[in-house]
Amino acid sequence: MFFFYRRRRWVLTLCDGIFFGVVALLVSALWYGVETLRNGWWFLDSFIRYQIGLFREPVAGHGQPFYYHVVVLLFGVFPASFIALGALRRSSSFADSEVQSAFALLMAIVFGVVLTIFSISTTKIAHYSSLCYFPITFFAAREIHRILLGAASWGKLARLACAGFGALVALLLTLFPLALIYVERILPFVKDELIRAVLQSPVEWRSYEWLIGAFYFLFVVLSTVLLWQKKFELGFGMLFFSTGLTLHLFTLFIAPKVEAYIQAEPIAFYKSLQDEDCYIVTGYKSYAPYFYARFRPQQCPSNLDHEWLATGPITKPAYFVAKLDGAAWYEQFPELKVIKRSGGYVFFKRDVPHVP
Template identity: 40%
Template sequence: MPRIPSRLIPVLIVLAGALFYFPFLGRVHLFDWDEINFAESAREMIVTGNYTRVQINFQPFWEKPPLFFWLQVLAMKAFGINEFAARFPNAVIGIVTLLVLYSIGKKIVDERFGLLWALAYFGSLTPHLYFKSGIIDPTFNLFIFLSVWLMAGAVSAYGTPKATRLAAFSGLFVGLAVLTKGPVGGLLLGLTFLVYWGIQRFRPILSFLNGLLFFGCGLAVASVWFGLELIKNGFWFFEEFFRYQIRLFSTPDAGHQQPFYYHFVVVLLGCFPMSLLAIRGFFADTAGARSDSQSERAVRAVSFRRWMIILFWVVMILFSIVKTKIVHYSSMAWFPVSYLAATVLYGYLNGYLKWNRWLTIGIGIIGGVLAVLIAALPLIGMHTADLIPYIKDRFAAANLTAPVEWQGWEWAIGTVYGLLILGLLWLRQKRPVGSMVTLFLSTPVLLWFVLPAIVPKIERYTQGAVIDFYEAKQGQDIYIEPIGYKSYAHLFYFRKPPPTNPKSYSEEWLINGPVDKPAFFVTRNINLDQYKYNPNLEIISEDNGFVFLRRKPAFK
């Protein structure tokens, strides 16, 4: 890799992160469910002035603690209540994450390894994309990773004053993780620690006092919110909160029940290209073993590699057991995957490791499939009328009738990406460093074009009509609700005010009761049969699979 002055590397990382993470954050509407759900909770904090209680639809929201919503609130205070503000915190977290990986990699091995680690994370598909999203996990994952890194350091420094400091900071970041996403923050570190301890045959690796300090710091940070809620509202809130956490682990959420191997496929395909390199990283510690075999640094690198492998398996097995399976549930595994990929890159570029032809095949296949899909999306969009007769799902078929204007060149984005992948594989032997660096830069460049040119058009098919409807109703004194399916879009894009009539939470009352102002409803064409014969409801329009109904007030 080209020699870059050390003092400039953090600056370049910040500039690269700013160039790729911030543009187009507000180019497309928030997506149902999670992005809109979380942004709506932040909006309702601002509307109500209650920053301690997490709400959705102005009712207690049991699923998540408030830290990420606080970050979104700060962004909304600065930039307004919009998509850019909702996604802004993760873009900042993305830059911080790259700096953290570079810094830790530099300490564990050397500066080159730190750069490769940051590059692997920056240049892989879903890890890069999620820093441009408005979901909780990128922030949560950073806190968990830092707690694992610090705990690994505390264990390595067992019996020294340094271990005390590291254990305290590990507890601090676990507390922040718990404040971000709940008890799973402590669970991931706890299970990783227990497995590592078991591999060490349960010999002492952390002093009792340091363990107490870890728990004390974690509890103190988490109590910033949990303790306040306990004092204000008693145990009922916690009963509901923990009951939801248990239900999430033990029962499948609607539409999110997947096979056991689901997350392994998600990581393999979603973390392209680092996932393919990481597979080989499970079998060879090319970075730690070659950094300096006699140094304390090498010992620390070998130990940390073990922590990373354990963390990977803890995440993958735990969330494969969990009944509800969503892509980002296993996203904590992206950190160990990126580490293992960096070890392979480091060994290959330093001549310690020979290239495996299976890597060439894997990169060619997955990269080629990704290129074909991205090239095909615009072509499908430009020929939807020809496809609709073959689609059996009436709602999906109607979605494709949305008036979306394609420019006609968008297919070239995926085509150029595919040709670039093939070219890099061909040049790999002649220019190993340049080809690998370009491979990991090509995905961010791909997304930089895809997000403004293709994603907004895809969003028009999936939810454009319904969000237009909600935005057109902003400021009107009406009720507005989706019926027959679950959505949060009406809350955020209608800018729903706090309800003044508690009966309005009842769908039965809104449809059949004595409503006191006009009520509007949105359903899907496949759900319409259960509503279209109701004499209280009038169909006012149908647009791209969504059906819009109105009910006039009972006494007006």
């Protein structure tokens, strides 16, 4: 696409292309080359088939609308995502030199190809479009550079859009902790039993977490005022610094609590089974037992289905973990005993059946 668009105006020499290809081959061979030598072609074949399956069908409940990654990138790379829009509008004046122009075109192609492919893919997960972070931040940095030099303008519409979106993000970061701090006030309005159980998880809040979003809102307002006054260097600097600081504080003080709501109970349960010779079955899509329970293939062979583990002649204990809305299927088996209900999860155990 790059050379087709430039109509064979080559920037790289043939030697450069060969060198790039060899380096790319060697780096990737550190993984698939060693894996193929050790285990044969079956793993690589299964890996490729799995990737094709991800593209063709939604896997593990990750089917999302076509515009999913656009929304993810607008939120996830803010404020660079909004600033980069100005650079994309001025695609004909990306750079001053041939090399810079070529690199800008390459970044535009990377962005377009990655966003298009993963928007078409039926399985959509936030990190799939993460390669777009690089071209977005590149175009944002270039746009800021042009604005500071006076070669581009930061229009009223762009300032309003950036300020409005920043205020929305700050508002969400403020209201989200407040809703969970005073969760007992919103529980009467929650009808879904699974969500109610998750919200009732024993998570300790310090009552100051909402200040992270409040302070970010203040910085967004100050940045907007500075940008409106055309004090671009200070305005952009404050906006990016406050965004980075807010993300860091969110990671330290809020993200662990969110993780506790989502999966603290099953993770603690899996950790307790690390040294036990047993079967482990999850009634939902999760990789957690592989890591936290140090899951081994013999703990749930692929040729053993859940019903056999619940009724068949097992030779070691079997543990089953299901979400509240999926526990009814396991409750139909009398040999499965509920050992715990917490955090929206139900934990079952089946002992080795007594043989007379």
